[in-house]
Amino acid sequence: MLHPKNTEIYFTLNNGNRMPALGLGTANEVEQIPETKQAVKAAIKAGYRLIDTAWAYRCEQHIGEALKELFEEGVIKREDIFITTKVWPTHWDKADESISRSLENLGVDYVDLVLQHWPLCFNRVESADGIDGIDRNPTHEDGSPNINEAGDYLDTFKQLERMYLAKDPRFKAIGVSNYPVEYLQRLLKECKVVPAVNQVELHPFLPQLELVEFCTAHHIVLEAFSPFGATGAPLVKDSAVEAIAQKHAGDTNNVLLSYHIRQGIVVVPRSVNPKNIVSNIEFVPLTKDDIKTLNHIGLADPKRFRDEPFAGSIPGFGEK
Template sequence: MPSTSFKLNTGAEIPSVGLGTWQAQPGEVAIAVEHALRSGYRHVDCALIYQNEKEVGTGIANSGVPRSEVFLTSKLWNSFHDNVQKSIDQTLADLGVESVDLFLVHWPVRLVPNEGSELFPMNADGTRAVDKDWDQAKTWAAMEEVLAQGKAKAIGVSNWSIPYLEKLSQTWEVVPAVNQVELHPFNPQHELKAWCDKRGILLEAYCPLGSTNSPLLSDPELNQIAEKHGVSPATILISYQPARGVVVLPKSVSKGRIEQNLKLIDLDESDMEVLNGMAAKGKQQRVNTPLFGWDLGFDDWYPEQATAKLARGGYNKTW
């Protein structure tokens, strides 16, 4: 049977499937969260920048499921690296809870708020207002303080590459419990997974289905596996992540899809071999590549980088 939960390096259990709330509209997300919890979900992933955490809190409250049974994740937005306490306090107030189960550094990038915007500040020349001198060790030290205060039961990162993690490891006192990144067969990040596995950092997959315009769902190899098992391609993609030891975070506000996304199936070795090898066949593709104007340490962040790495054989390793 597929894994229904994984153990964090804190010893806590985290459900292997969570409801993603990114891009869910405020009028929809409360209903989606309530329905998900009533349908059996026990893991909800949210973030301050999604600007819908009040509705997430409403959905949890309306579900009738005790807070103690819900694994709740939120994230520190880029504008608050120098004031982590403000971010976590705002999140807790909006969610209507005393603590979150997991608090992540959303990106290893500090944005400098200005008169134009607190959340998405721009420079006068139209570039993103990134603090290129910021030391992420300061952010992590503040995250460790949040953990010590009990405002979060575990802390981790999101969208962190190996170079950034290696640098952080030189100063961290608490090893991140999680690294949440974009993961799917077209972007499996095998090397990152191997690095994190060795250090007890659990990966979480956002965008597990690719995107609306992604060719992933129509891929012939994927559809062949789906036909073999008599399920949808989406079910294969969602089941793929727990099968490789990764938490998966599909997002939907459709009640039917929310229910379907919780139904994992067993994948055999041949299925996994095909899914693990798709990117190496020239299909490497990312969905979410914000233009921060800053090197995030991923070789495949842009198509030309992916092409160069494939030419070097960087995606042909077996982990």
């Protein structure tokens, strides 16, 4: 039986817009940041139509260069692709400024989705090696995160909501990232706009079934980050994932991606390797039982690969 490629599958957001099921992640390691340009070009040429980025990834300009060339070469038009960017906690009270910076870096007039990157508020600290002169992860002398204690994480989404309701032409949809159920419940009580997307770490080692159920019930599309367990892709070598791959005569990377897409979850694997970028588009027709088996890998003892040192105050983070 012929199956669609992951790049041909789209999901509908709660504002009616369509979002591709597979995207290219771009949170590259510092030394790989310049490779983002060729990675984006390879991905778009392979059929990807979603690029996941953020001000904090320091690669928006490289993406902008790739897009400019792709537009000039006639490979795609702006309206053919879906671009996501994010507002980092150093801009928690300046979402408007963050969006303008990202658009300028990307060289486009609008993005398709803006996410609040983390439900956290950092104090802004200047730094010569920072991004645009701003320290990305400000810390106190003892190494603890420099959190703005008076700040309210929900203010950032409220700013996005105000701009969205005022029909700001710079973006088409708004959402959140790294929001646990408790924070979403508060958001839904205090805001009118339901986030279109919640981007979180999700994979068989961290199945987050309660969050998946909550987001599905509230028409919030989940978007999975670190589908391979981040740098080095440890999950691609996992024996339980391998057993499912063998059953379908497929590859483990594709099992890990289809695990999400089969459940209506967008997934954004990162790669700067053109061979891997192309191989990640193959869909595997996993059954409900396969998904149950995969969920069981991390149910009893879930593992986060991106447990950021600054995220300890968020429920579900820093527990180990």
